Amino acid sequence: MANSELDRRLTLFPVTNIVVANMIGAGIFTTTGLLMQDLHNPLVMLVLWLVGGAIALCGALCYARLGAAMPEAGGEYTFLSRLYHPLAGFLSGWVSLIAGFSAPIAASAIGCSEYTFRAFPGFSAAILGPGSLNEAWAKRLISLLIIAVFTGVHLRGIEFGSRVQNVLTILKVLLIAGLIVVGFSVGHGDWIHVTSGRPFAFSGGNWQTIGLSLTWIMFAYSGWNAATYIGSEIKNPMKNILASLLLGTGIVTVIYVFMNLFYIYAVDPQSMEGVISIAGLAVGRAFGPGLDSLVSVLIAFALFSSLSAYIILGPRVYFAMARDGVFFRGLATVDVTSRAPSRAILLQGAIASLLVLTSSFDQILTYMGFSLGIFPLLAVASLFKLRRMRHGFVPAGGYLLIPSVYLIAGAMMLILTFFERPLESSLAVVTVLTGIPAFRAFQKRPIPESKETDGTLE
Numbered sequence: 001m002a003n004s005e006l007d008r009r010l011t012l013f014p015v016t017n018i019v020v021a022n023m024i025g026a027g028i029f030t031t032t033g034l035l036m037q038d039l040h041n042p043l044v045m046l047v048l049w050l051v052g053g054a055i056a057l058c059g060a061l062c063y064a065r066l067g068a069a070m071p072e073a074g075g076e077y078t079f080l081s082r083l084y085h086p087l088a089g090f091l092s093g094w095v096s097l098i099a100g101f102s103a104p105i106a107a108s109a110i111g112c113s114e115y116t117f118r119a120f121p122g123f124s125a126a127i128l129g130p131g132s133l134n135e136a137w138a139k140r141l142i143s144l145l146i147i148a149v150f151t152g153v154h155l156r157g158i159e160f161g162s163r164v165q166n167v168l169t170i171l172k173v174l175l176i177a178g179l180i181v182v183g184f185s186v187g188h189g190d191w192i193h194v195t196s197g198r199p200f201a202f203s204g205g206n207w208q209t210i211g212l213s214l215t216w217i218m219f220a221y222s223g224w225n226a227a228t229y230i231g232s233e234i235k236n237p238m239k240n241i242l243a244s245l246l247l248g249t250g251i252v253t254v255i256y257v258f259m260n261l262f263y264i265y266a267v268d269p270q271s272m273e274g275v276i277s278i279a280g281l282a283v284g285r286a287f288g289p290g291l292d293s294l295v296s297v298l299i300a301f302a303l304f305s306s307l308s309a310y311i312i313l314g315p316r317v318y319f320a321m322a323r324d325g326v327f328f329r330g331l332a333t334v335d336v337t338s339r340a341p342s343r344a345i346l347l348q349g350a351i352a353s354l355l356v357l358t359s360s361f362d363q364i365l366t367y368m369g370f371s372l373g374i375f376p377l378l379a380v381a382s383l384f385k386l387r388r389m390r391h392g393f394v395p396a397g398g399y400l401l402i403p404s405v406y407l408i409a410g411a412m413m414l415i416l417t418f419f420e421r422p423l424e425s426s427l428a429v430v431t432v433l434t435g436i437p438a439f440r441a442f443q444k445r446p447i448p449e450s451k452e453t454d455g456t457l458e
Contacts, residue, residue: 009339010233012240012247017169018309019226019248024172025104025306026111027220028256029299032263033275035216038209040273041197042264048210049260052217053253056224058406060249062380064242067228069386071237075229076375077317083382083389086326087439092375093321094435098355099371099428101314102348106355107364108307109143112300116142119296143356146307151349154311157340168305173255175298179283180258187286189265197269211416218413219369220256223306224249225376229313232320262286315344326442370417371428377410 032045039045066079077096081089117139153164183189200206227234227244234240259279263272266282275281283295315331319341322331331344355364380403418425 008233008235008237010230010240011235012243014163014166015227015230015234015240015244016247016251017166018230018312019223019244020173020251021169021305021309022223022226022313023221023248023252024176024255024302025108025220025223026299026303027216027222028259029279029302030276031216031220032260033272033278033281035213036197036269037273039197039200039213040269041200042194042269043197044200045213046194046257046260046264048213048217049256050253052214052221053249053256055214055218055406055409056221056249056253057246058402058409059376059380060224060245061242062383062403062406063225063228064245065383066379066386067241067245068238071234071241072232072320075225075313075317076379077320079228079379079382080375081324083385084378086324086443087436088378090321090326090439090442091432091435092378093317093327094438095371095375095428095431096314096317097348098351098431099368101310101317102351103355103364103368103371105147105307105310105314105348105352106143106359107368108303108310109146109352109356110139110364111303112146112307113139113142115296115300115303119293119300140356144353146304147349147352147356150308150311151345153308154315155335155340155342155345157335157337164308168301168308172302172305173251175301176255176259179295179298180255180262183262183266183282183286187262187266189286190268191265193264193268194261208416211412212420214409215369215413215417215420218373221249221252222372223309224252226309226313229316232316311345311348314348315341318344318347326439367424367427370414370421370425371431373410373414373417374428374432377407377414380406380410 035045035048036042039048063075070078070082072078075092075096077089077093079089080092117135153160202210224245226248227241234244263278263282266286267278271285272278272281279299280292280295283291318327318331319334321327322329322344328343328347331341331347333343334340335342383403
């Protein structure tokens, strides 16, 4: 027997962990070298990481207001459906199914397998024998296995899944903190690197460089809105949604700034430029090349934790859509024992596995980056409508400033990303547009009168 009610079981601590785990992923381990290639100035880059954290905090404050007003599962889907039109909400959920959650799960799983093989280069040969084809498929199979294992973990319910998530997140943060502390205390480096870059003029085309750099940085900060996707399962949502978003985003901002300080301390700006595996380079310079394997394990572990967080969040969006009668009806069922939206979790795992089999890591990341920037802008803009609907709900002081900062920054990044990567950006737009006929098709289905379903996936 299954029904369509989620229970409020999560307190502030596990929700904050989910936010932190959702944010700390591939971005902090891959973007710094690319940023330095364009900026050539470590100090400017550090300032931009702080600016990115400030933008994320603005978004978190806005989403906390929305989440307190509508403490339900679904995130942008719920906000846009209630404040604009069901079509707007559906399109955000439609994009989330592929680009918002399934794609990050696939990317994290591929990243885990890549860094696992880098840490243990003899693994493939020992298990499968020599041959690049075998190794390539071995990585894909490991990625699929990781997705399957964590899908199984979260099928057991939010309490068990959140306990696993708590452990993964705590260990991940401790590992990163340990790397920072040990790196500064006993690692080899030089603080002169902070000021040894080229001069940077805030004029002309350099503003475009700043905009593009912030686009990369905001990819690393994505996930600051995570708590709003599980609003139906958070105790005291008026308090805990706001606290978890601010705490999680603040913690991650501090971690990111200190991680970049460690990179800069260990590596001179010229050597850093264009290096994607920046953490490995920094540890190699600070402690010697023998610790490259340790860093690879660290990165794999970080992606492991992020993947788990995505598997928790995404199905709550599909559950909310199905509950409202605009998606496969069976996805609105909740397992009577685990209290988890089990069919939504399985669907997401299947899509993520398909992406692993058909796409490369960089293709997934590029497509995902543009897609994730669209609907948060609409959600933040909906605060103005919420204020008109509920006069006095949002305090007047600072009300215009915080959403406006996020909206202006987000719009600029989308425009710059489109001109920089038109193909992947266009594919993201096409994904949104294909949701329109899908919405019309689902809309023709009758909405279930009862909260109980027959358990079939239609």
